[in-house]
Amino acid sequence: MVYQVRLLKGILEPHRSRYQLQNAEAVTRLGWKLLFLYFLSIIVFAIGGYFGIGSESFSKEITKMSVNEFEAGKFLILSGNIIASLIYPSIYIFLSALFFWIVTDIPYIKLVIVQMIIFGLQLLEKALLIPLFVLMDIGNDSNLFSLGVIGQYFLRSDYFIHFFSEITIFQFLIIALQYFYLKEFSQRNNYLVLVMIVLFYLATWFVKAFLAYIQVGVFV
Amino acid sequence: MSGKWKITAVSIASIVLITVNIYLIEKKGSKAERTVFVENWSMVKKDTITDTIQTNGVIKPVEEYDIYFETKKNDFKKFLVKEGDAVAAGSSLFEYTTTELDALKANLEAEKTAAEGEIVGIDEYIRKLMASQGALTRDPDKAVIDESVKNNLDINITTSSSDLIKSNIEQEMYKQELEKNSLNEKVKMLDAKLSSIEEQASAIVTTSEADGVVKNINKNLKNPIISIVSTNMAIEGNFTEEEMKKAKVGMTIKASSSDLKKSLKGTIGRIHSYPAEEPSLKRDNRFPFQALIEPEGEETESLLVGSKVNLAVITNEKAGVPAIPIEAVHYQKKPHVYKLTKKGYVDKHYIARGLKAEGKQELIKGPSVGDVILLEPNRVAKNHSYFITPIQFEKVKTATYKKFTSREKVRYLLLGILEK
Numbered sequence: 001m002v003y004q005v006r007l008l009k010g011i012l013e014p015h016r017s018r019y020q021l022q023n024a025e026a027v028t029r030l031g032w033k034l035l036f037l038y039f040l041s042i043i044v045f046a047i048g049g050y051f052g053i054g055s056e057s058f059s060k061e062i063t064k065m066s067v068n069e070f071e072a073g074k075f076l077i078l079s080g081n082i083i084a085s086l087i088y089p090s091i092y093i094f095l096s097a098l099f100f101w102i103v104t105d106i107p108y109i110k111l112v113i114v115q116m117i118i119f120g121l122q123l124l125e126k127a128l129l130i131p132l133f134v135l136m137d138i139g140n141d142s143n144l145f146s147l148g149v150i151g152q153y154f155l156r157s158d159y160f161i162h163f164f165s166e167i168t169i170f171q172f173l174i175i176a177l178q179y180f181y182l183k184e185f186s187q188r189n190n191y192l193v194l195v196m197i198v199l200f201y202l203a204t205w206f207v208k209a210f211l212a213y214i215q216v217g218v219f220v
Numbered sequence: 221m222s223g224k225w226k227i228t229a230v231s232i233a234s235i236v237l238i239t240v241n242i243y244l245i246e247k248k249g250s251k252a253e254r255t256v257f258v259e260n261w262s263m264v265k266k267d268t269i270t271d272t273i274q275t276n277g278v279i280k281p282v283e284e285y286d287i288y289f290e291t292k293k294n295d296f297k298k299f300l301v302k303e304g305d306a307v308a309a310g311s312s313l314f315e316y317t318t319t320e321l322d323a324l325k326a327n328l329e330a331e332k333t334a335a336e337g338e339i340v341g342i343d344e345y346i347r348k349l350m351a352s353q354g355a356l357t358r359d360p361d362k363a364v365i366d367e368s369v370k371n372n373l374d375i376n377i378t379t380s381s382s383d384l385i386k387s388n389i390e391q392e393m394y395k396q397e398l399e400k401n402s403l404n405e406k407v408k409m410l411d412a413k414l415s416s417i418e419e420q421a422s423a424i425v426t427t428s429e430a431d432g433v434v435k436n437i438n439k440n441l442k443n444p445i446i447s448i449v450s451t452n453m454a455i456e457g458n459f460t461e462e463e464m465k466k467a468k469v470g471m472t473i474k475a476s477s478s479d480l481k482k483s484l485k486g487t488i489g490r491i492h493s494y495p496a497e498e499p500s501l502k503r504d505n506r507f508p509f510q511a512l513i514e515p516e517g518e519e520t521e522s523l524l525v526g527s528k529v530n531l532a533v534i535t536n537e538k539a540g541v542p543a544i545p546i547e548a549v550h551y552q553k554k555p556h557v558y559k560l561t562k563k564g565y566v567d568k569h570y571i572a573r574g575l576k577a578e579g580k581q582e583l584i585k586g587p588s589v590g591d592v593i594l595l596e597p598n599r600v601a602k603n604h605s606y607f608i609t610p611i612q613f614e615k616v617k618t619a620t621y622k623k624f625t626s627r628e629k630v631r632y633l634l635l636g637i638l639e640k
Contacts, residue, residue, distance in 0.1 A: 052608035054639055056255060058632065059607050060564030063592050072620040073632050074611045080636015087637065137599055139255030139606060142245055145234075149241040149252050169234045216635045 002026045003113075005033040010117030011177070017117075018181055021110060030113070037089055037116060037123075044127045045085030049078035051134050057215055092119050096200065103196045106185040114181045118174050125170040140212060145169045162209035175201055246601075254605040256566050260595035261609075264587050267543035271536040271577035273466060277457035277475060279523045282512065284435065286444030287313060296441055305434045306451070313434075313446055325417050332410040335403045342400045349393050356382050356389075453513055453523045454489065457531055458496060458506035466535040467491060473511045475529040484523075486513040488533065536575055542589045543580045549573070550597035558594040559587045560607060566594060568603040 003024030010017045048054070055077050062070055097111035104111075125145075132144060141148045141161055148165025155161050178197050183190045245252040289296065297315035301307060345368065352365045360382030373388050436447040455475055459467050469488050476483040489512040495505035511531070513523075548557050549571070556570045574582030587593060594600065594607075621629070 049611075049636065051257070051610050055608050055635070056564060056606040057639060058564075058635055059258075059560070059609060060562055062261070062560050062609070063562040068615050068617055068620045069623055070609075071612050071615040072617065072624070073628075074609070075613075075616045076624075076629060076632035077636035078611060080633040080638075082636075083633070084637045133255065134257045136245070137254050137256050137601055137605070138245065139253060139608075142241075142252040142254065144238050144241045144245070146241075147237075149244045152251050152253060153244065169237065172230075211638050214638070216631055216638055219634070 002028055005029050005113055005116065007033060007037070007117050007120045010113075011121060014177060014180055018184055021113060021181070022184060024110070027109060027113065030109075033116060034093075037093075037119060038086060040120075040123055041085045041089045042082055044123050044130075045081045045088075046078065048126065048130050049081030051130060052077075053130060053133055054081075054140070056139060089119055092122065099200060100182065100196070104182060104186045104188060104193060106182065110185055111182075114178065114185075117181075118178055121170065121174050121177065125168065141165045143168060159209055159213045162212040163205055165212075166205035166208045171201060171205075250602060252602075254602045256594070256599055256601075256605050256607040258560070258566070258594055258596070258599075258607045258609045261560060261592050262545055262548060262595055264542050264544050264583065264589050264591045264593060266540050266589050267580060268537065268539040269541065269543055269575050269577050269580050269582050270534055271466075271575055273459070273463045273533040273535055275457050275459065275463065275531050275533065277455035277511065277529050277531040279453050279525055279527045279529065280456045280510075281432075281449035281525065282452040282454040282510075283450045285432070285448045285450075287446040287448070288443045289314075289316070289441060289445045291441055299437060299439075299446075301434050301437070301446075303434050303437050306431065307434060307448060308431050321417055325414060328410050328414050328417075332407055332414070335406050335410070339400055339403045339407075342396050342403070346393055346396050346400075349389050349396070353386060353389050353393075356386050453525070455484070455486065455511040455513065455529060455531060456508065457511075458508055459491065461505055461507075463533075464491070464507050467509065467533060468535075472534045474532045474534070475511075475513075476532075477527060477529040479524070479527055480529070482516070484513050484529070485516075486511045488512075536577070538575050538582055541574065542583045542587075544583060544587075544593050545595060546576060546579050546581045548593045548595050548597060549581055550600075556597075557586060558597050558600050560592040560594060564606060566600055566603070566605050566607045568600070 001020070001023050003020050003026070005027060006017065052059075052074065055074065058073060058077060061073060065073065093112055093115040097108060097115045100106065100111045100115075101108045129140075129143065129145075133139065136144070138144070141152065143149075143165050146165045146168040148161060148167075151161045151164030155164070175197055179190075179194050182193050182197065186193050244250060245254075295317045297317060299314045300312045301314075307313070348369055352369050355365070365385070369389065369392075372392060373385065432448040432450045434446060435449045436444075438445045455473070467488065469491055471488045473486045473488060474483050475486070489510050491509040492507050494507070496508050497503070497506070499505050511533075544557065550556055550558070554570050555573055556568050558566045559569050561567050569586050571586030572584040574584045576582065624632075
């Protein structure tokens, strides 16, 4: 049985696509779908960059630079965003698949396909946040779908506020979907799989929080 | 069933979380960090703010002189000008005679005639006296002396000596000469009077304050019989009640229209403090004003009477003051603006406002020249927020990158890659 990679179906009809992927002997259209995902990623990141999402630390330059310099600087940031739009899915799809391949007994290619489906969800979240941030005048820490807002009321540490703001409803859905796929593919204990997944996501939140916490100016 | 229950539970949990978050973000004194999306900003600039009243005007002659004619006492003779004629100051407009002057003249002339008649009589008498004198000298005994002379002499001729008579006649002659002299003086005076009357009665001379053009002549002698308009042009218009509070005589004006090559400059010369029409509650009262046009040296454009112009009356002007676009000012409670700080925050600054005009607001107190000010103050939900700005691609020029050090370039690129 040949499995056709269908990302949207993977999200909307998880039972069916899980069954198909479970029994797949060969995979087609993987390359095209990967290209498509990269393309989508570039689009979403570029739109976010256009609106200046995440460029708070650069904004102070408005008082020191000429208009043209300021815009040129932002264009560099946008270019950085586009580079990130290529790095981010690569890490998310191939590296994380490698991690799960190490901790589970699932074939690498199936893990890649699951990661692709889930990356689609990640992109969807990012795309939804752009208009939300712009229209509501909020930043990542005050993401409506996250625990960041509540975190700001109870936490002093900027780092942990960033951390909690990474924990969103979408992330829970992603974890659930990932667990839904992986527990079926894996012969191991379901709880072990869940722990691995949760650990993996905790790690990504910590990394993302760290990225939000650091100021690049420290290094360069 | 269990699947449905799960979905319901997740949905409810999500909705609760989102609702709580919205509440926590939007509530007053929220602790939630905000990032203001800043699309438009502006620097505080040293600027000139000119407050003007924008109104319309119409080109009209500066003044109109009406010339009146008293028909009761005077007789009109003839006009000396036609409608449309240019008249210089002091030129003649029409002739008339006055009945009063005629009577005076007739009196004077009668007096003159009488005086002249008397002079003739005196001459006659003096000749007779001389003749008597001569006769007495030639032959004193047979001298025949004219009756009129005899009667006038103080002495009795028949009894007096001829010498006495002679000296008496002599005296009489002197007396008569004196009389004649005084009469001659009188005639001269009367002549002078008459000639001055002549001059007055031949034409009335109108001296207008300025050169002008005869606008109207009433041939039926209804007053005013002649209207003269000055060749100097002014602009007339109306102020509303609101504008009246600001407008003052002496303010500079600028007038422009599609017909004019250059805009006209001038000053407000007159403002009527009484409305053009009877004051009323229902209607907006309008107060007429007149602005005088400054001549522009040699090349003064000829202005067409009645052409409409757009008028700007400069009511206030401040030069070289810190100014911001008015949309940057937020009036909630106390007027304030938001400054984009060098630390990357949007900070509230209270301001003291000066002159506001042309979409600009003078800052008496507040951010100083060169500070960056947010132009959409309504967006700021929380003071001291971060802000982000969208890219304006049209302002991105490759040449600008020469100004960046490579370290800066890498930093900004990394910022785009790493920072969230």
